[in-house]
Amino acid sequence: MDFLRAASLDDALATKAQRPDIAPIAGGTDLMVAINFDHIRPSGLLDLTSVPELADWSESGGVIRIGAGVPYARIISELGEHLPGLAMASRTVASPQIRNRGTVGGNLATASPSGDAHPALLACAAEVELASVRGTRRLPVAEFFTGVKRSAAEPDELITAVHLARATGPQQFAKVGTRNAMVISVCAFSVALHPDRAEVGTGLGSAAPTPRRAVEAEEFLAGELTSRGMWTDPRPLPETVVTRFGELVAAAAAPIDDVRGTASYRRHALGVLARRTVGWTWDEYSTGRQTCA
Template sequence: MEFLRPATWDEALAAKAEHPGALPISGGTDVMVEINFDATRPDFMLDLTRIAELTDWSADGDRLRIGAGVTYTRLIADLADQLPGLAMASRTVGSPQIRNRGTVAGNLGSASPAGDSHPPLLADDAVVEAHSARGVRHIPITEFYTGVKRNALADDELIAAVLVPPADGPQQFTKIGTRNAMVISVTAFGLALHPSTGKVGAAFGSAAPTPRRATKAEEFLSAELSDTGRWDSRAELDPAAVSRFGALVAEAASPIDDVRGTADYRTHALSVMARRTLVWAWTDYRRKRVRTCA
């Protein structure tokens, strides 16, 4: 195995173009596990840790541009107020040591259905910014996951950043694991309320071959809140609507039985988590005036 250590982003893209099979590594929290278990053995490793520009985040129009090297710890510290759902998910990732090294971009590159950052990114309509020596490509998050641990990146592309709109309403994230901490999710759910547009984002992980949005549940709740005037009145939710939302989320799943849980358990858990996160988010919405986009 040969180790490549570019000093600049241009050098990294040139190396990836020359060696399309090179496996990028930054935090290494997923990559090293696969190598240690001999699940992967690339001819080339592409170390991106020397490229300082990847560790920055900034405003990019109406979105936040989070560099591929921004760690979970930094995201929690710097962006919890603007991206609360993603920060909640980041807090559940591994141990403090893992959060100090791991990145959202690494989670995206691995494309595991159980990745904790995927549900909030889907609920927020994030966009993956991919670079290659050929140029820049923006991939909507709904098109990024193509299969179990497969993504839409071309062989010569690297993730440069992920673009996420700042929250304009309450967000929530919850997951269930076989223990309380440092665990891969049995299933996870992310919710984002978007009062500025009257939309709802709802997505889950570890209950389908890829992370997935619950589109029918989103459409139902968006219509329910609009048709009943609740976006403006902030009245209590109809319990029947909450139940229906949970049922539609569960219907969107296609889980399997595995060592962490059964398909039936995952389906039931998703329904419960969807109802709970909706109540939590709506309680926040009723309690305070939320920031809206200009």
């Protein structure tokens, strides 16, 4: 197995074009596990940690571009205010050591239904930036996931960044695991209020073959808030609305029974998480006061 280190993005893209079967590596938190378990044996590793174009985040016109090599630890410490949902999700990743190495870019590359960042990216309508020697394109994250651990990235493409609009309203992320740290999600849910466009975003993790949105729940809640005039005149969210939102989120899930949990538990827990998180976001929106997290 070769080990190649790219010094620049051009260098990395040229290598990926020549050797599409090579595995890019940043934090290696998924990849090295797969290699250690002998699940995959790529012909080589392409180390991206020295590529300057991937190493930072920047903001332009209210949109934040997070380079694929930015570790979770920096998202938590530097972007908590701009991207609270993604920061909360980042905080649930593994342990401090792994958050220092692991990246959202890597999370996307694995494209696991249980990737912690994905629900928050979905709720924020993030876009994935993909690059190759052929050029650069941006894809809505909901279109990026195509199957269990499969994505729309072409063999010669590298994930170079994600783009997210700076939060205009409260966001929440919650994840159920069987222990209080270092755990793959049994299920996860993220919700974001977008008052600038009177929309609601959601994201479900470990709930279907791919991370997915609960579109009906989003439209239901946004519709209720709009029809009741609550975006501009926030009042307590009616219990019926919260309940219905939870039901629609649970209904959007297509979970399976597996070693981490039953489908029945996942559907139940997603409903609970949806009700609670929407309550917290609305509480914050209507009072201006952030709770916990």
